[in-house]
């Protein structure tokens with residue numbers, strides 16, 4: 402595979418969060434953000450004229466919490482939440498059937514206390530990181546609860562299966578960002594680690610850009626880096642190089658201001 406070039410000033414940069422910017426933790430709330438990372442993302446945001454977005458399975462509110470005081474453009478819950486600037490988050494509406502599934506999933510977690518149920522606005526995740534042997538049990542249960550559900554689909558990830566609105570993925574989210582300024586006309590680059598990032602790699606490839614897989618596996622990404630530490634080191638080096646290249650920095654949005662809703666809602 403080719404070497405990963407430093408980020409250039411005409412890049413539209415899309416970054417997954419867990420397992421990419423931050424090391425994975427035993428539970429999602431225990432994730433730690435390297436202190437230097439926030440400053441580096443700030444610099445990159447400025448030097449790329451605002452063309453930097455976080456593309457995550459987490460709700461955008463959690464991304465804001467981990468990356469404070471930054472409020473970066475973001476797609477959350479795999480594209481079901483969307484924010485183009487520091488302002489309002491627009492959301493795909495929750496499928497009406499989602500609430501009906503919850504009691505079944507709660508029963509599953511009661512039967513297997515090592516599992517963890519995570520509610521995320523319009524989606525729900527069942528984590529089995531504490532008990533990898535339960536992968537099959539979780540898969541079977543999710544298949545069963547989705548048998549009659551409309552507008553919902555399963556999304557397997559690392560030690561987790563999510564149930565999310567059908568028809569949204571990280572590829573669509575990146576393609577939506579690329580339709581308007583400051584992202585449009587730039588070379589898209591997306592870095593991610595999980596199976597759920599593959600649609601994002603496919604989307605940037607289709608747009609003539611570069612997919613960067615953090616980790617090692619079968620992938621449609623063009624380049625790989627060994628882990629989040631290597632990815633962060635590349636971001637730090639790129640930020641320093643772009644800073645050295647000069648240019649006009651742009652203010653980072655860090656206050657909640659109403660913004661235009663970008664992607665309105667369908668279920």
Ligand SMILES: [Mg+2]
Nearest residue numbers: 417419420595
């Ligand atoms: Mg990830």
